[in-house]
Amino acid sequence: MSDTALLTEKPRQDWRGLVNISFGFFGIQIGFALQNANMSRIFQTLGSSLDDLPALWVAAPLTGLLVQPIIGYMSDRTWLGRFGRRRPYFVAGAFLAALSLLLMPLAPVLLAAAVLLWVLDASLNVSMEPFRAFVGDMLNKDQHTAGYAVQTAFIGVGAVVGSLFPTLLDAWGVSNVAPEGSIPDTVRYSFWFGGAALFLAVMWTVVSTKEYDPEQMAVFNREHGDSEATGATIRALASKNQATALGWIGAGALVALLVMNFGFEKEVYLLAALLAAYGVASIIAINLAKKGEKSNMLSQIVGDFSGMPDLMKKLALAQFFSWSALFIMWIYTTPVVAQKFYNTTDSSSAAFQDAGNFVGNLFAVYNGVAAVAALVLLPWLAKRIGKVKTHMVGLLCGAAGYLSFLVFTDREMLYLSEIGVGIAWASILAMPYAILASSLPQRKLGIYMGLFNVFIVVPQLIVATLMGTVLKEFFPTEPIWTMLFAAGVMAAAALSMLRIREPA
Template identity: 30%
Template sequence: MSKKPSLSFWQILNMNVGFLGIQYSFGLQQTAINPIFLYLGAPEEMLPILNIAGPVTGLIVQPIIGAMSDKTWSSRWGRRKPYFLIGALMGSICLFAFPHSPLLWFAVGLLWILDVGNNMAMEPYRAFVGDKLPEKQLSLGYQMQSLFVGAGILLANGSIVLFQYLFGDETVEVAGTIPQWIYYSFYIGAFLSLTTILWSVIKTPEIPPTDDEMDEINKIKALPFLQKAGKPFVEIWDAIKEMPKFMWKIGAVYLFQWYALFIYWQFTTPLFMKTFNYSTSEAASQAAKMSLTYNTVTMIVALMLVPLTLKFGGKKIYALSLLGTAAALFSIPYIADPNLVLIPMVLFGIGWAAMMGIPYTMVSKVVPQERRGVYMGILNMMIVIPMFIQTLSFGPIYKYLLGNNAINAILFAGVFFAIAAFLAMRLNITKSVYEEES
């Protein structure tokens, strides 16, 4: 493969702007979706299973879209961009409709469609960065995505806090009704989901396939429909069989890391309802403030991690960040002041910045260019499988082992982060056989 040209800082920023809209949507999912379920009458122990849309759609959609985008090329639209646009359009429509959900089942159904759209937009984005950047700029590219992860979620949660302050009535909650002040955050998300993706699509040209890649794409186009439809599944299976050992190791880290993250996102609102005796709206607002804090930290430190990982190595920074996240969760339930409880979010924000950047940099260095899309999809499978396990298993764990106590749920998540930190120290990268020729 010929050497890719280095891009300027602003070119790398422009290519990642679309991540802002995608992550705004995920920010609403982390903070606003579960309170909406509670408003519509969902019991706390049902929250994990009601969130099963995320892991199921991620498990199915991302590897398939990754495999398809590897074998796609349009002289007008490119390789990854068509999937960005379709996913962003689906997400935009769902975000506009979500706060109007009249019943719980309607909201749950919309979450499924929203997750399909978000996963369809996000997966090719990971491969897009690897396609465009030489290896020496991969860390900057993926940490730039981490910055936009923080920015998107920051804006989402900041809007929730702002609109509740401006339009919310914290003294009145009507059972079965979603407060109107939540609507505005979703409307902003519907706008950003589409416009930020369009910015990156317009500003960033894709690198055309090589002659060999184009021959392979044309061969697939010439196949009968059924064979063509089955090709992504064959690609996924072949990629799993030939997957680098490093990816199996990172899968072990992800098992504990993402199980713990899903617990945190689901149970921060119930936690503050218990520890501070808050109403659902007050607890949701406090959870949004927590997310505001850690995503602000993520924005600040994301690019600072680039020189640190180059100096000390990705696995050390990653493991230390996970350990800091564990410490944050161990402390949160025992802080009695709603303002002081924001302090542990500094450690959580550093961990979140590392989680959303460092693993992708590592994996991008050890997978072949022509399979980057499908391997980024498989990496996402390693995210959603723990989430899927969590949605099925944690409801009974919460009810029968943790005593329906949100404090115990958060401490449980802290233990899993500590285990993930230990496993991260096993992530040794050897020189890739797929490394670009200089």
């Protein structure tokens, strides 16, 4: 692009442009919804016990923890001519995710399903992470809230479609039961239809949008070049000593000792390994920075993580608590509903499969509510009380929704619970990103969004590694109490927002 052709401001997008930018998220969320609503059901059908579920789910957050910062870093530095900056990652992730959805219901044994969940979640993250930065790339700051609201609406609609697939197929006569150890046809066909829908939706965004090249983005954002930004990060990292890094290693060793001495579940060793691994990575990154090596990815990621803006740190705490609650819900809603409302714990029974379909309906409701809330309720509230207080209100609605699981005795009343959960889900998907996007350096938007999503992933890892131990020790036959945990941590997320001032 020549100098005379450069624009000084990003053109405002009309509703068609906003739709095209985020339509791919509709397909990505179909994949996530199928995963969230059906993987516990698949695992238990293939022989998993209730207290083993968190360990099997650990693949999902672990892949996100590793993939998202790397993809964020790489997509910030990618430019493949007419293929663009973020779109190559959209295509690669969508293809692999669609393939995983095709193969998942064919898994013959539990191990194969766990491996495919790992591949599926990694692929979804490869596509999803650049979509967050894509909104910031394509829109002016005054359209960020609208952009993330539309993206959240597509997330909600996609999740409704993905969650309802098994129920709709059951209503159309597809078998919802199968021999012991086999996956029902409703789930099998749902994954296949979902894979096709995911790939086509992502390709819609790829074909209908054109990214701004690096030269044009530099004019839009009026930021320093990569070399200067990289140098600042490396210099800041080089000034640090190794004490903090050694502290991370020590924390990992302490967790490992607790597992050994108190008989925690063995998957908690994974948490210990991750803490120690980050400490080791920090030591290597600091040493490379002290040597003046600016081009290595590790030092850039560690440097940006340790030097993240103060607003991002405060929002990260709210993310940590809110996503802990969400992950508890995704793991345990099916066994909770099956036991309390269908009076069964037998994963091979017709009642258990009916409970699985009902959970899909519940998830469809909260995602449908989220789609409406993102476009109507949250913008209305944000104009009147600000984005920070709006997020607090949304999180408290979610806490009330989880708490009501302990109160309601009629399963139809759970649809009311999902209204609160849906409002919280909409806020979690929109408000933190709308607050952050206008406050972060646009040249590093991909890496910062990837690092921010670490605080989505870490709580999921903690839930996946520790919740099985808690469940087994304190209420091995009563999973309903996991909803009390979810309500408590969601309320803690709301309280943590009190530390944040409304950005200008």
